[in-house]
Amino acid sequence: MIKLIPRVENSTLMVLLSPLLALTLTALSAYLIFIFVLVDIPVSSVFFTLFVEPLIDSYYFSELLVKAAPLMIIGLGLSIGFRAGIWNIGAEGQYVMGGIAGSAVGLYFYNVEALWLLPLMTIAGILGGMFYAGIAAFLRIKYQVNEILVTLMLTYVAVLFLSAMLQGPLRNPSGFNFPESRIFHDSAMLPIIWEGTRLHIGLIVAIILSFVAWFGIKKHMFGMQIKISGSAPRAAKFAGFDDNKTVWYSLLISGGLAGLAGLFEAAGPAGQLTPGLPQFYGFTAIIVAFLARLHPVGVLFSALLIALSYVGGENVQIEYNLPSSITQIFQGMLLFYFLACDILIKYKVILFKT
Amino acid sequence: MSNRSLSSVVKLSILSVVLAFTSNVYADPVKAAFVYIGPTGDHGWTFAHDQGAKYVKEMMGDDVIITTVESVEENSDSERVITSLARKNDIIFTTSFGYMNPTIKVAKRYPNVKFEHATGYMLEDNVSVYSARFYEGRHVIGKIAGRMTKNNVIGYIASFPIPEVIRGINSAYLAAKSVNPDIEMKIVWVYSWYDPGKEADAANALIAQGADILMQHTDSTAPMTVAEEKGVYAFGQASDMREWGKNAQLTGIIDDWGPYYLERVQAVKDGTWTSTDVFHGVDSGMVKFAPMNKSMPKDVRNEASRAIIDLSMGKIHPFTGPINKQDGSPWLAEGETPPNYPDLLTMDFYVEGIEAKYPN
Numbered sequence: 285m286i287k288l289i290p291r292v293e294n295s296t297l298m299v300l301l302s303p304l305l306a307l308t309l310t311a312l313s314a315y316l317i318f319i320f321v322l323v324d325i326p327v328s329s330v331f332f333t334l335f336v337e338p339l340i341d342s343y344y345f346s347e348l349l350v351k352a353a354p355l356m357i358i359g360l361g362l363s364i365g366f367r368a369g370i371w372n373i374g375a376e377g378q379y380v381m382g383g384i385a386g387s388a389v390g391l392y393f394y395n396v397e398a399l400w401l402l403p404l405m406t407i408a409g410i411l412g413g414m415f416y417a418g419i420a421a422f423l424r425i426k427y428q429v430n431e432i433l434v435t436l437m438l439t440y441v442a443v444l445f446l447s448a449m450l451q452g453p454l455r456n457p458s459g460f461n462f463p464e465s466r467i468f469h470d471s472a473m474l475p476i477i478w479e480g481t482r483l484h485i486g487l488i489v490a491i492i493l494s495f496v497a498w499f500g501i502k503k504h505m506f507g508m509q510i511k512i513s514g515s516a517p518r519a520a521k522f523a524g525f526d527d528n529k530t531v532w533y534s535l536l537i538s539g540g541l542a543g544l545a546g547l548f549e550a551a552g553p554a555g556q557l558t559p560g561l562p563q564f565y566g567f568t569a570i571i572v573a574f575l576a577r578l579h580p581v582g583v584l585f586s587a588l589l590i591a592l593s594y595v596g597g598e599n600v601q602i603e604y605n606l607p608s609s610i611t612q613i614f615q616g617m618l619l620f621y622f623l624a625c626d627i628l629i630k631y632k633v634i635l636f637k638t
Numbered sequence: 639m640s641n642r643s644l645s646s647v648v649k650l651s652i653l654s655v656v657l658a659f660t661s662n663v664y665a666d667p668v669k670a671a672f673v674y675i676g677p678t679g680d681h682g683w684t685f686a687h688d689q690g691a692k693y694v695k696e697m698m699g700d701d702v703i704i705t706t707v708e709s710v711e712e713n714s715d716s717e718r719v720i721t722s723l724a725r726k727n728d729i730i731f732t733t734s735f736g737y738m739n740p741t742i743k744v745a746k747r748y749p750n751v752k753f754e755h756a757t758g759y760m761l762e763d764n765v766s767v768y769s770a771r772f773y774e775g776r777h778v779i780g781k782i783a784g785r786m787t788k789n790n791v792i793g794y795i796a797s798f799p800i801p802e803v804i805r806g807i808n809s810a811y812l813a814a815k816s817v818n819p820d821i822e823m824k825i826v827w828v829y830s831w832y833d834p835g836k837e838a839d840a841a842n843a844l845i846a847q848g849a850d851i852l853m854q855h856t857d858s859t860a861p862m863t864v865a866e867e868k869g870v871y872a873f874g875q876a877s878d879m880r881e882w883g884k885n886a887q888l889t890g891i892i893d894d895w896g897p898y899y900l901e902r903v904q905a906v907k908d909g910t911w912t913s914t915d916v917f918h919g920v921d922s923g924m925v926k927f928a929p930m931n932k933s934m935p936k937d938v939r940n941e942a943s944r945a946i947i948d949l950s951m952g953k954i955h956p957f958t959g960p961i962n963k964q965d966g967s968p969w970l971a972e973g974e975t976p977p978n979y980p981d982l983l984t985m986d987f988y989v990e991g992i993e994a995k996y997p998n
Contacts (some may be wrong), residue, residue, distance in 0.1 A: 463799070482714075493988070549714065552714075555739070559736070560712040560716075563711055598707075599722065602719070
């Protein structure tokens with residue numbers, strides 16, 4: 285039989301190394317799978333396309349950053365909420381609501397060319413996400429409704445609301461009734477920071493926000509509050525922390541950031557509001573947050589890693605005709621190994637006979 | 639003098655090199671790529687396009703290299719996929735409506751690559767659009783459904799309320815009504831092209847509401863499987879789904895893209911490709927039918943075959959007046975048929991007689 289016994293002290297070195305270890309194990313397992321699955325394709329070249337090419341080809345690298353930016357922003361918000369033990373599982377819904385709210389502003393001022401337009405859309409996007417997450421906060425505080433269920437279920441509502449908006453008020457009036465908005469005006473689009481690519485200012489915003497959050501959590505009382513509320517709720521109560529405030533802040537911050545990411549997607553790479561706006565960023569960001577151990581700066585790196593698996597997986601499909609599920613297999617393995625490593629850091633494994 | 643002649647030799651050779659690159663005739667194999675919305679194993683829409691791609695390979699052999707990418711979401715990912723393909727291919731088929739704007743964007747950046755976008759409406763010098771008159775197929779299955787239903791209720795599983803889907807609903811309804819005035823059509827919108835779970839739920843819901851014959855404008859075989867289990871009739875969508883509904887499938891509308899794809903890829907090879915706007919139907923063989931189920935009475939089969947022949951000869955049009963809109967306002971006068979644009983391509987209303995509320 286196997287038994288897990290908590291370790292007295294966790295090795296700091298291993299805590300830092302375990303993401304690398306998980307990555308190595310993923311790569312090894314992938315290698316073994318490929319050897320069995322691929323008969324006439326050299327495994328090393330598949331590996332090159334999957335893990336290396338997106339990093340050295342400038343076009344793919346720019347796309348990797350495009351894909352990582354929303355994951356960074358949403359993952360950052362989630363990492364703050366998860367620290368406090370507030371489980372916002374429906375960032376996807378808040379992302380969609382932010383996208384709708386921000387785009388609605390952009391489409392309302394369709395003919396306006398002004399510098400204030402984009403900031404206004406951004407604020408609307410953040411408020412949209414905040415409002416949507418706020419519903420969960422309100423229900424939890426007022427009626428003790430579980431926020432996991434509320435946020436998750438509201439995601440479906442948001443996707444249907446998007447489709448209703450695109451069939452109705454936000455539909456392109458000269459678009460043959462197809463459910464898409466107009467294409468945004470230039471002044472409603474995010475500035476590009478790398479000429480010739482789709483890389484927009486969202487990446488810089490994500491980096492700045494993550495450092496702001498890092499210092500905020502370290503220096504600000506609120507950081508202490510969410511940390512203690514998450515790890516020792518009773519102690520937080522004795523310390524006089526306001527429970528409700530933790531719920532509100534956690535959900536509003538993660539919701540607002542998800543909304544921001546939604547608007548950035550619409551006003552960035554998409555350039556219009558389409559039914560394709562929801563693309564699982566909100567759910568993938570949960571993996572991102574945990575891979576980063578809920579560290580605000582770590583989120584930047586885990587988002588890059590997940591984005592690499594997307595872009596690399598796509599290229600492998602294009603180059604070698606491998607199925608699209610390969611990306612999901614990698615993400616699943618990565619998370620599995622990471623969590624397994626974590627268990628082994630926190631617990632000793634003891635074998636004994638019954 | 640020698641200097642000048644040298645420079646002209648250089649100029650000439652540069653010119654010839656440039657010509658060799660821009661000349662449209664390909665000595666090398668043509669590289670053709672296909673972007674799919676669903677998995678190739680959906681046995682519906684994407685499967686049919688993939689069969690087309692395979693047909694091109696079969697016919698052209700070593701003269702073509704084909705790349706396919708499946709399950710590409712209709713979001714900003716698609717622009718990356720199309721760009722990646724544009725870097726390495728001569729012609730790219732983007733086979734879903736939602737790829738329209740990304741296709742146009744990439745096409746502007748890669749003017750030497752040819753693009754073919756299915757079911758859209760935006761043309762460029764290097765972007766063609768193509769679609770099929772699926773509503774002609776719906777006309778035929780509508781007639782069969784009108785004859786074969788016992789409850790007089792047809793269940794319709796619809797994807798998104800876009801003109802193509804609305805045309806299908808109206809066409810099927812009008813045809814069914816023409817042979818069975820008591821017909822009623824119930825419509826469920828699943829807001830997805832491919833979602834076996836939702837499609838099966840919709841099929842079950844429609845059967846529970848009394849439908850004994852199902853039509854689908856979604857891509858999976860789930861509704862066919864449900865129909866077979868529950869002992870009702872259904873029609874294959876985009877490809878022959880007999881395997882999933884041995885008794886249930888009466889016939890199916892088959893999309894046959896192969897010949898069109900071959901023609902276009904060959905045109906790239908020959909250097910004769912130009913931007914076109916294609917809307918083909920039963921007459922050109924782009925819309926075909928699965929074998930009629932033997933359990934259908936002979937007169938029903940004959941009537942359906944008759945309709946297919948008439949469509950292919952252009953003798954009948956599924957939308958022939960007098961037809962009113964759902965609200966009773968007139969659409970087509972006696973004997974009138976609608977133009978492609980705007981009536982068919984932007985259709986956003988049900989015809990009179992359909993009781994379901996138009997989704998808005």
